[in-house]
Each structure stands twice: as structure tokens, then as C-alpha cells.
Amino acid sequence: MFVINDLKFHYPDDDNDLLNIPHWQVAAGESVFLSAPSGTGKSTLVNLLAGIITPQHGTIRVMDSVINHLSSRQRDAFRARHIGMVFQQFNLIPYLSVMDNIRLASRFSDMSRAEADERSHTLLQMLGLTTLDATRQAEQLSVGQQQRVAIVRALVNEPALLLVDEPTSALDAAHRDQFIGLLMQQLDTSRTSLVFVSHDSSLKHHFSRHVHIGQLQHDAD
Numbered sequence: 001m002f003v004i005n006d007l008k009f010h011y012p013d014d015d016n017d018l019l020n021i022p023h024w025q026v027a028a029g030e031s032v033f034l035s036a037p038s039g040t041g042k043s044t045l046v047n048l049l050a051g052i053i054t055p056q057h058g059t060i061r062v063m064d065s066v067i068n069h070l071s072s073r074q075r076d077a078f079r080a081r082h083i084g085m086v087f088q089q090f091n092l093i094p095y096l097s098v099m100d101n102i103r104l105a106s107r108f109s110d111m112s113r114a115e116a117d118e119r120s121h122t123l124l125q126m127l128g129l130t131t132l133d134a135t136r137q138a139e140q141l142s143v144g145q146q147q148r149v150a151i152v153r154a155l156v157n158e159p160a161l162l163l164v165d166e167p168t169s170a171l172d173a174a175h176r177d178q179f180i181g182l183l184m185q186q187l188d189t190s191r192t193s194l195v196f197v198s199h200d201s202s203l204k205h206h207f208s209r210h211v212h213i214g215q216l217q218h219d220a221d
């Protein structure tokens, strides 16, 4: 699903490479639990895989595209169509309804609007949100409910690659289990690959692979 080769990345204000990953690949349908101590570059790696930022060196191939060789506009289009993301900040538009927030993503799918809306309602329901909730403005929802909307928005297009960064912090135990169940169902039905970044190691038994960021990094010694 994706292959990283010879990747080096540093932020402009720091000459030292934050990430130096000789090779890492994840196959279609694999689910990876990625752990790392705070500040070691998990979110940066997720942003690289999403094509939000690009490395100074190396390649990140997602499906058939080397995403860091695409223009910024091409990366935006690729991400909208093939990559689902649930980030720490849910990035919902506060004054839009739940459904309109989800439609911002689903208009990039091959589904008709009616099909996409039906799928959205099904996913919302699976995560315990009602038809009435779907009409409410995002800002009127609790933090946990907003997170569930962000999850539906990430899943609605049946993405090839799903990137999830610290997702469970705002969910109670019951909704967290529903969330993981929904993710796993998505992987089974559509061969979606998942990279799941979390500090909550009690969740890692759900995943087919566990990776510590230190295992990916080039050993400088």
C-alpha cells in the first residue's frame, strides 16, 4: 500500500534529521500500531504519509504514486480521494452541520450524493449518532461526538489508506471499542491499510503489526 525509501526529513529551523527511515512498507489490508515517545516524530510521519508535508530526501510511494513528487494541488486531490485521516484536531467546520462536514469529504468519492449520504448515516449510526445529530452544527456536539464525526468523515470514501493519530483520547471505553470495531470492519471489507498512532498501548492487540518508531529510524551509531 505504501513504501518509504531513504526518507530524510527535518524542519527548516533544525538541520538535524528528525526522521531518517531507510525503508518501511505496509501491505494492503495491514493494520499497524505505531508507538513512539512524545516528540519523536509520529505526527510528522503521519503528515508525510498524507502528503501534507514533503521530505527533503527519498520517496514515499502510496499505491501507484510517489506522493512527494506530486505538486501540492495533486497531493491534495490524491489525499481527498484515497487517504482517510483522523487527527488529534478533528478539523470540523464548526458552523456546518454534521452531514455537511462529511459531504466535504464524500464529494470526492465515486458515489452519488444519495449513496454517500446513506453510507454516512449508516456509519454515524454504528458510532451511536442519530439522524437528528446529523443535522446539528458540529460545534453543538460534545468533543467525543465530534471525534466520531471525524471518524465517519475519514471512512466515508472507503480510503485505501487510513491514518489515525491519537484518536481515542476523547472517547469513553464503550465508544472506543465501537471505534476500533468499525476500523477493523473497514479493513476487512475494503482492504484498507491502517496506520494507527497512539500512546494507549492497551489497544495494540487489535492490530496485525506493532512498530516502534525507533525500529524504523536509521541507527546513527
Ligand SMILES: Nc1ncnc2c1ncn2[C@@H]1O[C@H](COP(=O)(O)OP(=O)(O)OP(=O)(O)O)[C@@H](O)[C@H]1O
Pocket (backbone or CB within 6 Å): 011, 012, 013, 018, 036, 037, 038, 039, 040, 041, 042, 043, 044, 045
Ligand atoms: N511545524 C514545525 N516546525 C518546527 N518543528 C516542529 C514542527 N512540528 C513539530 N516540530 C518538532 O518536531 C518534533 C516532533 O514533533 P511531532 O509532532 O512529530 O512529534 P510526536 O511524536 O507526534 O509528538 P506527540 O506524541 O507529543 O504529539 C518536536 O520536537 C517538535 O517540536
